[in-house]
Amino acid sequence: MGIDLNHGSGFVYGRIGHAISVSDRVNALIDAALVARNRRQTPRDYLGGSRIGEPCVRKLVYEVTHTPKDEGRDFDGAILRIFDAGHQFETLSIRWLRGAGFDLRTERADGGQFGFETAGGKLRGHIDGVIVAGPDVGLRWPVLWEHKALNAKSWNDLVKRGLRASKPVYFAQVQLYMGYLELETALVTALNKDTEALHHEMVAFDPPCAQALSDKAVDILRAAAAGELPARIAAAQDFYLCRMCAYAERCWEGER
Numbered sequence: 001m002g003i004d005l006n007h008g009s010g011f012v013y014g015r016i017g018h019a020i021s022v023s024d025r026v027n028a029l030i031d032a033a034l035v036a037r038n039r040r041q042t043p044r045d046y047l048g049g050s051r052i053g054e055p056c057v058r059k060l061v062y063e064v065t066h067t068p069k070d071e072g073r074d075f076d077g078a079i080l081r082i083f084d085a086g087h088q089f090e091t092l093s094i095r096w097l098r099g100a101g102f103d104l105r106t107e108r109a110d111g112g113q114f115g116f117e118t119a120g121g122k123l124r125g126h127i128d129g130v131i132v133a134g135p136d137v138g139l140r141w142p143v144l145w146e147h148k149a150l151n152a153k154s155w156n157d158l159v160k161r162g163l164r165a166s167k168p169v170y171f172a173q174v175q176l177y178m179g180y181l182e183l184e185t186a187l188v189t190a191l192n193k194d195t196e197a198l199h200h201e202m203v204a205f206d207p208p209c210a211q212a213l214s215d216k217a218v219d220i221l222r223a224a225a226a227g228e229l230p231a232r233i234a235a236a237q238d239f240y241l242c243r244m245c246a247y248a249e250r251c252w253e254g255e256r
């Protein structure tokens with residue numbers, strides 16, 4: 001019996017003779033649809049609280065002013081699938097917490113997200129939820145609730161070192177949220193995407209930290225409005241944050 005290599009194997013052949021599997025073709029379509037959906041979304045015209053802990057203020061000004069990223073540095077299908085999965089994991093954690101008796105509110109009566117906005121709407125935060133009542137676990141309600149879905153390595157590091165040391169951007173996010181929402185405590189639920197293990201860290205409000213973050217936001221918004229670019233975070237482009245930065249080419253243009 002002959003084998004039809006073009007049709008019976010699940011492979012087709014590209015113009016240069018390489019096999020393109022059915023899987024690759026389906027994935028290309030999925031990722032193209034995700035990228036198209038992402039491009040249709042209206043870009044934020046404000047500084048989000050989830051970004052305030054980013055260490056490079058210049059990068060935050062690029063983000064707030066919608067400066068185009070370097071070529072090929074927009075979110076691709078792989079990262080967009082990770083974002084989508086994070087939302088699904090969050091839905092699961094909400095269900096599990098509510099099932100355990102925690103009164104976790106995640107939406108306003110009109111279906112919108114809880115949050116805050118200030119500086120004429122130029123600084124905003126959208127929270128995952130607030131627990132207003134629940135079993136006695138040593139917390140005084142209400143508490144801000146934030147959820148993070150992490151891979152095993154990142155989750156283990158968080159469990160070992162705590163939010164402040166392990167995830168400073170998330171720590172800054174919850175501090176700013178607590179500051180503007182006048183909450184004294186946050187509960188950060190971290191889900192291990194490999195095992196579905198859960199870790200819950202209580203984070204106390206740190207007023208000087210929240211104030212410093214609020215001041216940082218004002219400086220960023222002022223610079224953005226004035227068309228100014230703050231100093232770079234590093235003296236050379238090979239600094240580890242610059243190597244990962246989607247604005248590195250633009251940022252260091254003319255410096256090499």
Ligand code: SF4
Pocket residue numbers: 056057058059062231232233234241242245246247248249251252
């Ligand atoms: S390349 Fe470096 S200095 Fe420039 S915006 Fe990015 S992180 Fe900041």
